[in-house]
């Protein structure tokens with residue numbers, strides 16, 4: 206049965222705190238997921254309801270030659286996707302799991318994996334942390350909801366995590382989403398004495414998983430005969446702000462939001478710009 210009013214209990218919150226991820230029961234309806242899928246098909250066909258404030262990306266980015274492609278900011282371009290992102294259920298769960306009283310949108314991304322074929326032999330997503338891409342953020346409590354658009358069993362490249370790795374000290378620079386050699390990345394951490402505990406999270410359509418921004422995660426190739434679509438909604442807490450910091454190789458950390466958000470009085474990107482990063486949940490209002 207679908208439980209759209211689901212409330213996490215203290216054990217769920219403690220599980221998220223200890224493991225860095227959490228899997229819901231069936232909480233999304235067929236109608237919600239059908240509308241979302243239809244919106245993604247419209248996007249693939251080149252349709253948009255609105256344009257981004259600036260054109261910052263091509264229609265698809267990623268490793269198209271390996272069968273992995275991403276589309277960003279679909280909520281800002283398609284009304285039905287924004288309607289889905291604004292449903293209170295998922296931001297409410299993000300608030301409960303992270304302990305943040307206010308949840309704002311930070312970014313969203315569709316990851317589309319074609320089935321394995323001769324040309325698309327390695328459609329893995331490299332082990333990475335989302336935090337590595339968010340070094341321009343003050344917050345380390347940010348988190349992601351990952352929503353499969355179809356039943357996603359262990360052969361289809363479901364989300365995979367390194368259990369408990371959000372508590373490790375040395376994962377903040379792991380911007381290796383595009384690095385398909387999963388075994389080498391694992392070997393690097395095993396050599397440091399880390400206990401890499403890979404957990405696959407097979408999911409039914411209607412399930413949602415959440416992961417902490419410091420949790421190492423990725424996914425193996427899609428060995429089914431159908432595309433694997435996963436929609437990630439990335440959340441920031443109300444206190445999050447832009448900060449100047451090093452992003453890797455001495456360059457300053459930059460996020461695409463820096464090109465899209467309005468600037469504050471100091472000229473820094475304002476991650477609370479309601480056009481780009483709307484408030485999705487406030488515990489004090491119970492709903493926005």
Ligand SMILES: O=C(O)CCC(=O)C(=O)O
Pocket residue numbers: 316330335349350351363364422423424435436437
């Ligand atoms: O869809 C995937 O395989 C990766 C998703 C991901 O990196 C994320 O949701 O943060």
Ligand SMILES: [Fe+2]
Pocket residue numbers: 333334335422
């Ligand atoms: Fe990620």
